[in-house]
Amino acid sequence: MTLRARLTLTLVALVVIGLVASDIATYTALRSFLVRRVDQQLSSASFPVAHLLLSPDFSSGEVRADPEGSAFLPAGTWAALYDASGTEVRHVTLTYGGADLTPPAITPQIAGSDDTTATPFTVAAQDGGGAGYRAIAVRLNDGSVVVVAVPLRDVAETLRRLTIVAGLVTLGVLAAMGMLSWVTVRRELRPLRRIEETAGAIAAGDLSRRVEQTDPGTEVGRLGGALNVMLGRIEHSMEEQRASEEALRRFLADASHELRTPLTSIRGYAELFRRGAEDNPGDTAVAMRRIEQESERMGLLVDDLLFLARSGQGRPIAHDAVDLTRVAADAVQDARAVDPGREITLDAPDALVVVGDEDRLHQVVANLLSNALAHTPPGTPVAVRVRGTDGGAELEVSDHGPGLNGEQAAQVFEPFFRADPSRGRVRSAEANGNGQGTGLGLSIVAAIAEAHGGGATVTSAPGEGASFTVRLPLEPEAQGSPEDPVRAPD
Helix, strand or coil, rough: CCCHHHHHHHHHHHHHHHHHHHHHHHHHHHHHHHHHHHEEEEEEEHHHHHHHHHCCCCCCCCCCCCCCCCCCCCCEEEEEEECCCEEEEEEEHHHHHHHHCCCCCCCCHCCCCCEEEEECECCCCCCCCCCCEEEEECCCCCCCEEEEEEEHHHHHHHHHHHHHHHHHHHHHHHHHHHHHHHHHHHHHCCCHHHHHHHHHHHHHCCCCCCCCCCCCCCHHHHHHHHHHHHHHHHHHHHHHHHHHHHHHHHHHHHHHHHHHHHHHHHHHHHHHHHHHCCCCCCHHHHHHHHHHHHHHHHHHHHHHHHHHHHHHHCCCCCCEEEEEEHHHHHHHHHHHHHHCCCCCCCCCCCCCEEEEEHHHHHHHHHHHHHHHHHCCCCCCEEEEEEEECEEEEEEEEECCCCCCCCCHHHHHCCCCCCCCCCHHHHHHHHHHCCCCHHHHHHHHHHHHHCCCCEEEEEEEEECCCCEEEEECCCCCCCCCCCCCCCCCCC
């Protein structure tokens, strides 16, 4: 059974219970009122009727059209006089010219009972039919008893009509309530139907579907709003998962490609060594040198990949006091030795102490400088700036090279990304012994910055150079125990 049907039946059942209870209460109250009014009539008429029965010129069974003092009694009222032994002396029926009714079944026990306290009681008709009578017995001073009985026919008729009217009204109200409940419940549950349709569409793969907004003041409206928030987060998580999977596939493909190049070179030179080792010792020396170089390059790549994997697992770093100015000055001096013809400037305070890993921070500066040397024309100036900020420090390496477009800037910190694929990797590797030749230098920069609780960004435009900024907090949150630091590859 559907929720709509259950709600409608529940509402109708509650209305039925309420209407039946109301009808019963009304019926009981009206019957009590009508019987109480009959009892009042009996109490008021008992003595006038007794006077009539005790009249010496009254004969038993005589029907009077309007006995004195009894005109307010209904037609069919029956009265009788009994002696002290309970024997009927005479009786009278007030018909007012109408049809006679079956007399009440007054037994000698009732008539001769000593318990005649003028309390009204109900007695059936002699034939057992009809609504019966409401009677009262009054004992006189001489021991005789006068019994007056008023038929309950009018009371029964009034209650019968009330029952018919109440039944019809109840059925009408139930029919109207049922229709109104069905329509109302259907309208109020329409948003739930839309939620069901949206959930079905999402289950079919359409994660962009959302629940139609309704009144947020209702439970269904708040449910729809909460579902939309949840669906948005699920869609965002799915997009992040797809992007992560795509990045992983791209990373594995790039890593395979990068490893295949030195392996191919090693295989080729090994084959050359095997074929010409005896005939040409000079070729043998060249082959061994190149095998060693490619092995070192492959080792660098493996070390960089291992470092990125460990940093992605949140492995801890060393937490030492490091003078960032001295680290930057050492890296600048190394870069000047590699490219003496290039202007490399340093703008830094006398000292700026941060908490971190000195080897890693040195690698950050060296990688940024190597990236600038490798991807800018010879002689292009490079500027290094170190400065303190509110609660942190910034290291900035700027150049005046060709720069990056928006898409390149967004991907520059991804592993194996190269804005200029035509540049020789050997030249870059020789220019930097810290991983830039493998295409992982900037990725390592970002990983080290994040490991220190900071981050790395780039600002660039085509033809306007590039500015790489690394932000470091002065007191980064520890990401693990310093007893097990992740060391950067040498």
